[in-house]
Amino acid sequence: MAKPTTPQAIRGTQDIFGAEAEAFAHVVETFERVRKLYRFRRVEMPVFERTEVFSRSIGETTDVVSKEMYSFEDRGGESLTLRPEFTAGIARAYLTNGWQQHAPVKLATHGPLFRYERPQKGRYRQFHQLNAEIIGAGEPQADVEVLALADQLLKELGIAEGVTLQLNTLGDAASREAWRAALVEYFRDHAAALSEDSQDRLERNPLRILDSKDSRDRPFVADAPRIDDFLGGEAQDFFGKVCEGLKAASVEWQRAPSLVRGLDYYRHTAFEFVTDRLGAQGTVLGGGRYDGLVETLGGPHTPAVGWAAGIERLAMLVGEAPLDAPxxxxxxxxxxxxxxxxxxxxxxxxxxxxxxxxxxxxxxxxxxxxxxxxxxxxxxxxxxxxxxxxxxxxxxxxxxxxxxxxxxxxxxxxxxxxxxxxxxxxxxxxxxxxxxxxxxxxxxxxx
RNA sequence: GCGAUCGUAGCUCAGUUGGUUAGAGCGCCGGUUUGUGGUACCGGAGGUCGGGGGUUCGAGACCCCUCGAUCGCCCCA
Missing domain, CATH: 3.40.50.800 (Anticodon-binding domain)
Structure with a gap:
């Protein structure tokens, strides 16, 4: 009889063992401890949902939906998708379980997520994230709260040194739209000199030109119109209060005028904790305010803010987990x-x-x-x-x-x-x- | 989807311009030595050189295909 062959692991999945597994567990344990200090309530979510939960909220960015989700049909012909993020599923649960009664509600969870991508450093097809959200709160204090949680988490993990908080505001719907129009106009004037990728982005996702890695784009990005010139009074006031709150909570940050989000439902605060120690995948924790998301799932207007952090990336920064008991x-x-x-x-x-x-x-x-x-x-x-x-x-x-x-x-x-x-x-x-x-x-x- | 680099024992790797039976360290198993034992020494098991095809008298080394890994691009919810 032929010797049975050993099946290979799926591309982009990982078997974590030893020191790395200890570091992974240490990250999760620290998150659980800190999240309780901030009174974020633990939620457990399904690993898969109807595809529309994700496709509707993610919307236009067709690449993401068509190419980068793990979707399949179940036996009843229903299209299901392994969750590529936590937020959409949490928003769905918020609506289908009537969690509106708890609003504003602070939620925390962690677990595996799935994206059909080519693996590289700190990027896997099955990866793991920590997640924190406040749903039903439109106040800037909520933004401060999630950021303070993130900041303390990184400090308690002992990795705050090499990581900086990059902060930006996208303004409200009106200011965001005005800014976007100005950017399109500006980049269109220089289209010929932009990289091929950015010329393409000009049509599909102009904001993304701002964080292009191509050196040809850099000079134009530096002189591009800034959101600050398009912020309405309310939006300005909102951002001011967030900054004020961060100062009070002694959270340090840097202004990052080029930091944007790919999806349209983002408003106001956008942020990333970034390190230069992880090659091309330097974002260790990222998030923002997504006031438009719940509505895309058929719910009432519900402001919300949250973030997600890659456990693998955090674990790489933590390095050796602290020694166990003797x-x-x-x-x-x-x-x-x-x-x-x-x-x-x-x-x-x-x-x-x-x-x-x-x-x-x-x-x-x-x-x-x-x-x-x-x-x-x-x-x-x-x-x-x-x-x-x-x-x-x-x-x-x-x-x-x-x-x-x-x-x-x-x-x-x-x-x-x-x-x-x-x-x-x-x-x-x-x-x-x-x-x-x-x-x-x-x-x-x-x- | 695209690009670069790589793929030899369980692990980390060496294998000269292609030349006979493929090596080391660590690990594993056994033994001797050692004051309750972080030593040293001896021996052993373990490889169809990722897979397939080709060039050649001869290929781990060269060519093609394929699979896989790593890093990067695109994308990043």
Whole structure:
């Protein structure tokens, strides 16, 4: 019979393991902790929706809908799509579940998203995001709130140093439209000198010329009309209040007049936290105010603001996740002692000590494994030797030692281990902190 | 969709202008040595050189196709 072939993983998916997986988990855990401080409520969302949930809200940018979504028909012929973002699904849930009664509602979630794209650094077909939204709040304070959450998250992840908040306003519908018209007119005058891509964008998505990477476009972008000249009084006032609030919350930012959003329903605040440490994919967290989205899904006018952040990108910046609690490895010297090893490990774990059991290979091998898995301490179980005058049936000799040198600062850790042992065994001899050891004791079953 | 680079043991890689039985380090398995054991040494398993076709007396090395990876462009909700 032919040897079965191993199926390949799907392009753009990842199997995350080891340090990277720890960093990933650390990002999610930090988000969960911080989001509670800001009282964002956790929501769980379906991973797929009717295609129209996304296609209607995303609308005209045809590339995105037709080429970059994972869509398929179910058995009933219904077109479904794996969620390419959280926002549209949350807006749908807001409407279909009557969450309007909670408005304004602060929501947070995280999980996998899917986009049919060519993978590159920090970009995958199945990727993961953190997401925070405030729905039903048109006040600039809501913008400040989501930005303060984002800012604190990055600070607590310890990556705020290399990341800057780029902030812009797109104004309200009227100012945005006036600006757009001015941009089209301006770029049209220079069309011949623009890059091919930007000439194309002039028709499809003129705002995007502003963040073109082509050097030929740069000089024109620098002199392009600015949104500030088109902001109405209300829009100006709104942006002013956001800036004021950020200052009060001590969130630092930079004005980025070229920062835009591709979709039409965005209003006012647009922002990205950007780093130069991730190659071409430098946006680590991005979002803005999307006052028009809920209406495209048939709901009432509902102002909202939110952001999403790529977990993989954050994890890359975090690098090594902070060390876990110190690990102790329980090493039974002989196979007969393995069940005692299990028992002691269980007792330690119940007491909150992170413990591993070395259960395979020779005794030597077990020490080797303990050394390499980063154990802070090793608890060795062996039969008490009769040479010391105590018959072997009396008990087990237990040694806890530490690979390097004894560190008195860890006495609380040592005392905890000792307490667990003495709570469950008779300790008939104990030599605390003998040279090189934290604990050196003979245990006897309690009768 | 487009472009560049790459694809040799589980991992990281070396393999001279194409030349006979394909190598190292780490890891894995076994053994010897070592004071409760972060040492050293010895041995072993493991590769259809991503896959297919071609050029050649001869291809891991050269050519074509294909699959995959990486990085970038487009796009970025």
């Amino acid at each position: 690990l102790l490895t329980v090493i039974p010297d002989e196979p007969e002692d393995e069940s005692l090893a299990n028992r002691i490990a269980a007792l330690l774990r119940h007491a909150g000590v992170s413990a591993d059991i070395a259960f395979r290979g020779s005794a030597k091998r077990r020490f080797e494994v303990a050394r390499r898995n980063g154990s802070r301490a090793r608890l060795v179980i062996r039969r008490q030797k009769s040479t010391e005058g105590i018959p072997s049936r009396l008990g087990h000799h237990v040694v806890v030692n530490e690979p390097d040198s004894f560190d008195p600062a860890d006495s609380a850790y040592r005392n905890l281990i000792l307490k667990v042992l003495s709570d469950h065994f008779d300790v008939i001899r104990q030599d605390r902190a003998a040279q090189g050891y934290w604990v050196d004791a003979v245990l006897k079953e309690r009768t």
